[in-house]
Amino acid sequence: xxxxxxxxxxxxxxxxxxxxxxxxxxxxxxxxxxxxxxxxxxxxxxxxxxxxxxxxxxxxxxxxxxxxxxxxxxxxxxxxxxxxxxxxxxxxxxxxxxxxxxxxxxxxxxxxxxxxxxxxxxxxxxxxxxxxxxxxxxxxxxxxxxxxxxxxxxxxxxxxxxxxxxxxxxxxxxxxxxxxxxxxxxxxxxxxxxxxxxxxxxxxxxxxxxxxxxxxxxxxxxxxxxxxxxxxxxxxxxxxxxxxxxxxxxxxxxxxxxxxxxxxxxxxxxxxxxxxxxxxxxxxxxxxxxxxxxxxxxxxxxxxxxxxxxxxxxxxxxxxxxxxxxxxxxxxxxx
Amino acid sequence: xxxxxxxxxxxxxxxxxxxxxxxxxxxxxxxxxxxxxxxxxxxxxxxxxxxxxxxxxxxxxxxxxxxxxxxxxxxxxxxxxxxxxxxxxxxxxxxxxxxxxxxxxxxxxxxxxxxxxxxxxxxxxxxxxxxxxxxxxxxxxxxxxxxxxxxxxxxxxxxxxxxxxxxxxxxxxxxxxxxxxxxxxxxxxxxxxxxxxxxxxxxxxxxxxxxxxxxxxxxxxxxxxxxxxxxxxxxxxxxxxxxxxxxxxxxxxxxxxxxxxxxxxxxxxxxxxxxxxxxxxxxxxxxxxxxxxxxxxxxxxxxxxxxxxxxxxxxxxxxxxxxxxxxxxxxxxxxxxxxxxxxxxxxxxxxxxxxxxxxxxxxxxxxxxxxxxxxxxxxxxxxxxxxxxxxxxxxxxxxxxxxxxxxxxxxxxxxxxxxxxxxxxxxxxxxxxxxxxxxxxxxxxxxxxxxxxxxxxxxxxxxxxxxxxxxxxxxxxxxxxxxxxxxxxxxxxxxxxxxxxxxxxxxxxxxxxxxxxxxxxxxxxxxxxxxxxxxxxxxxxxxxxxxxxxxxxxxxxxxxxxxxxxxxxxx
Numbered sequence: 001x002x003x004x005x006x007x008x009x010x011x012x013x014x015x016x017x018x019x020x021x022x023x024x025x026x027x028x029x030x031x032x033x034x035x036x037x038x039x040x041x042x043x044x045x046x047x048x049x050x051x052x053x054x055x056x057x058x059x060x061x062x063x064x065x066x067x068x069x070x071x072x073x074x075x076x077x078x079x080x081x082x083x084x085x086x087x088x089x090x091x092x093x094x095x096x097x098x099x100x101x102x103x104x105x106x107x108x109x110x111x112x113x114x115x116x117x118x119x120x121x122x123x124x125x126x127x128x129x130x131x132x133x134x135x136x137x138x139x140x141x142x143x144x145x146x147x148x149x150x151x152x153x154x155x156x157x158x159x160x161x162x163x164x165x166x167x168x169x170x171x172x173x174x175x176x177x178x179x180x181x182x183x184x185x186x187x188x189x190x191x192x193x194x195x196x197x198x199x200x201x202x203x204x205x206x207x208x209x210x211x212x213x214x215x216x217x218x219x220x221x222x223x224x225x226x227x228x229x230x231x232x233x234x235x236x237x238x239x240x241x242x243x244x245x246x247x248x249x250x251x252x253x254x255x256x257x258x259x260x261x262x263x264x265x266x267x268x269x270x271x272x273x274x275x276x277x278x279x280x281x282x283x284x285x286x287x288x289x290x291x292x293x294x295x296x297x298x299x300x301x302x303x304x305x306x307x308x309x310x311x312x313x314x315x316x317x318x319x320x321x322x323x324x325x326x327x328x329x330x331x332x333x334x335x
Numbered sequence: 336x337x338x339x340x341x342x343x344x345x346x347x348x349x350x351x352x353x354x355x356x357x358x359x360x361x362x363x364x365x366x367x368x369x370x371x372x373x374x375x376x377x378x379x380x381x382x383x384x385x386x387x388x389x390x391x392x393x394x395x396x397x398x399x400x401x402x403x404x405x406x407x408x409x410x411x412x413x414x415x416x417x418x419x420x421x422x423x424x425x426x427x428x429x430x431x432x433x434x435x436x437x438x439x440x441x442x443x444x445x446x447x448x449x450x451x452x453x454x455x456x457x458x459x460x461x462x463x464x465x466x467x468x469x470x471x472x473x474x475x476x477x478x479x480x481x482x483x484x485x486x487x488x489x490x491x492x493x494x495x496x497x498x499x500x501x502x503x504x505x506x507x508x509x510x511x512x513x514x515x516x517x518x519x520x521x522x523x524x525x526x527x528x529x530x531x532x533x534x535x536x537x538x539x540x541x542x543x544x545x546x547x548x549x550x551x552x553x554x555x556x557x558x559x560x561x562x563x564x565x566x567x568x569x570x571x572x573x574x575x576x577x578x579x580x581x582x583x584x585x586x587x588x589x590x591x592x593x594x595x596x597x598x599x600x601x602x603x604x605x606x607x608x609x610x611x612x613x614x615x616x617x618x619x620x621x622x623x624x625x626x627x628x629x630x631x632x633x634x635x636x637x638x639x640x641x642x643x644x645x646x647x648x649x650x651x652x653x654x655x656x657x658x659x660x661x662x663x664x665x666x667x668x669x670x671x672x673x674x675x676x677x678x679x680x681x682x683x684x685x686x687x688x689x690x691x692x693x694x695x696x697x698x699x700x701x702x703x704x705x706x707x708x709x710x711x712x713x714x715x716x717x718x719x720x721x722x723x724x725x726x727x728x729x730x731x732x733x734x735x736x737x738x739x740x741x742x743x744x745x746x747x748x749x750x751x752x753x754x755x756x757x758x759x760x761x762x763x764x765x766x767x768x769x770x771x772x773x774x775x776x777x778x779x780x781x782x783x784x785x786x787x788x789x790x791x792x793x794x795x796x797x798x799x800x801x802x803x804x805x806x807x808x809x810x811x812x813x814x815x816x817x818x819x820x821x822x823x824x825x826x827x828x829x830x831x832x833x834x835x836x837x838x839x840x841x842x843x844x845x846x847x848x849x850x851x852x853x854x855x856x857x858x859x860x861x862x863x864x865x866x867x868x869x870x871x872x873x874x875x876x877x878x879x880x881x882x883x884x885x886x887x888x889x890x891x892x893x894x895x896x897x898x899x900x901x902x903x904x905x906x
């Protein structure tokens with residue numbers, strides 16, 4: 001058996017891309033779709049699933065199915081949309097458990113449509129966008145020039161602004177915000193979430209912005225809570241490489257501008273560079289320091305479960321991979 | 336009921352409304368933006384594909400500057416435009432608009448060597464990040480500027496009526512927060528209407544969901560004068576299916592970094608339009624395309640609702656993908672790009688006409704009521720033009736402010752409006768749903784006041800509108816009567832505005848007895864510069880309305896013929 005090269009970062013995207021032709025041709029015109037919609041009305045007794053039979057139209061989008069239902073079957077269905085052409089970013093829903101932009105995504109023969117997660121549901125598929133709006137405003141996602149504007153057109157090349165330019169494709173549909181498992185943890189972390197970070201990235205990754213201003217914004221993002229799971233990239237209807245081109249560059253910026261916000265990542269990187277492997281015990285020591293003593297019961301639990309191994313940490317400092325790790329990562333501790 | 340007091344109530348959160356509010360703030364004047372959708376995320380400004388360069392900006396030559404002005408006056412307005420306003424606007428775009436946007440952070444697309452990428456040809460344009468999507472970062476920037484400036488926003492709030500002060504001038508608005516169901520009154524010294532120009536009034540329309548002719552209907556009810564409401568623009572290249580994509584355009588404009596642009600073929604596969612070859616001056620060749628299509632329709636080789644195709648099969652994918660979004664919709668439909676063409680259809684786009692304004696101040700004919708952007712009848716509204724209006728109206732209102740008194744809560748007007756609105760939130764056993772009434776209106780407008788019309792079809796449209804008023808309007812019914820997040824209720828409120836606005840449009844269409852640019856009358860196929868190179872001004876009277884004709888200043892450009900078959904006129 002031979003190994004197949006798989007770019008893990010493109011897994012979800014490739015799947016969707018490969019089946020686009022099929023998605024648009026597998027249904028015959030007039031064929032019935034089984035559509036199940038999660039409805040919610042606080043005044044009428046909470047949530048319920050409602051089933052509809054919707055006749056397929058050529059190249060039908062999820063939004064067309066919702067519009068058909070609102071015109072013919074449930075005229076009181078509440079859902080938000082404005083443009084129908086992937087610009088306003090207000091019609092995102094979950095279809096069969098996956099975040100999609102309703103106006104952009106082809107229907108499926110059988111689909112369950114639910115509101116986005118991680119935002120309060122107002123009614124049916126209509127969510128309250130204000131938690132996102134508030135977080136974004138707190139990050140002050142705008143440009144502050146450290147030097148006066150030199151006049152139009154100012155010197156700037158696309159190379160300088162490549163990552164910010166990717167972020168500029170964002171339509172703030174909040175699909176990623178719904179898909180993010182860290183946001184799903186609620187207030188356990190202070191993570192701003194992918195959508196606010198992409199919006200911030202539009203100016204924070206812009207070389208024209210003032211570094212001190214960017215640092216102040218980044219301090220409020222809790223960005224190192226991101227676990228790089230790529231869920232956000234997988235669902236982004238604008239195909240923005242959110243982790244690779246926005247969050248990772250923002251993390252690098254945060255680590256260099258405000259090293260204190262990146263203690264954990266810098267420690268991890270330094271340990272891998274020095275030892276050629278992750279050493280959880282060393283990580284606990286470097287990140288927690290003396291606080292490890294205060295958290296002694298927890299440290300003991302980690303030891304009992306084999307998560308940390310003091311012998312390895314203190315005696316077997318290097319693995320044979322240390323040379324390669326050092327070559328790749330350097331001795332510096334910036335992530 | 337929530338009552339908010341401010342200096343100026345700005346109705347609309349697009350390019351004109353946002354800029355008006357920002358400019359007012361720079362002049363120390365407080366405002367509140369009331370937006371039926373979300374500021375910067377609803378309305379037509381979002382659809383700006385790219386930004387036309389004006390004057391000598393960015394290496395434009397004298398010829399480029401002249402071509403741009405000629406394009407705006409001929410191709411975009413068929414001479415129904417105040418040419419001196421256009422001159423002022425062009426100068427402002429060149430000297431203020433681009434520097435200001437860039438200073439605020441708008442990224443105009445560069446190449447890797449740092450050159451701003453432009454489209455080639457006789458008129459040049461640039462893109463905010465990527466062509467086809469420029470309105471998104473543009474309006475996103477405006478939204479953030481508004482947030483940063485601390486200008487209050489009342490979003491997803493539908494204004495349903497303008498309120499008068501004791502002296503009869505306009506001094507506030509009544510609205511409905513469509514999410515909470517709460518009523519809102521904004522009291523001000525003046526009101527700026529900036530609700531845009533592309534309404535969802537035809538079966539196929541480019542307007543966003545919430546656009547239903549509210550600005551025109553509300554201003555007319557207060558007696559504001561209208562102009563050229565019949566001058567309706569059409570997109571010729573919008574994707575035919577699915578219905579939600581009715582405004583998804585196969586942009587025909589010149590492409591950034593390429594010598595080519597989209598081409599169109601009829602049902603037999605014969606090419607009938609290619610901008611670069613057919614009319615290089617037609618930078619935004621919408622009317623030129625429409626006329627080419629009309630000839631195909633007359634020859635039985637296409638329909639206005641489909642049966643013809645558009646695409647980029649004469650281009651390299653890389654060439655199109657370099658700076659545009661154009662390939663994305665093809666791929667999303669599972670088509671091969673650029674080999675496959677897509678079936679396209681006509682879609683009602685924006686209206687050239689609108690509320691009659693004084694272009695120096697943006698005053699309407701009603702004291703206290705100002706207008707900015709596409710809703711005005713002085714020009715159609717490219718995003719730069721709409722933005723210029725925001726500047727002009729801010730100057731106009733600021734200059735008038737010492738004479739404009741604050742407004743006391745007009746309790747009787749508020750009470751009357753509340754009762755009118757509440758009567759639309761009723762469940763009836765034999766009722767008809769508001770969305771069905773909307774669809775009926777749209778079908779009438781499409782069938783009888785569509786691309787080509789005549790006196791008989793227009794009179795039939797008026798008959799339909801009267802029937803809808805008599806038969807359907809009183810039976811409109813909602814299935815859920817709670818006020819919060821009740822889109823049926825909002826639809827019912829919209830229906831009343833749509834009927835009023837459609838009636839004005841159809842009456843205006845009957846009045847103009849010629850064909851001009853995108854306005855095509857079967858019974859008057861010739862463009863008539865002798866009689867109809869005039870503003871068709873619709874004034875409200877005690878028992879209805881009357882039309883007056885006002886000549887245009889032709890000091891910069893004038894047509895070179897008196898009458899001609901409209902289909903043979905290039906623009």
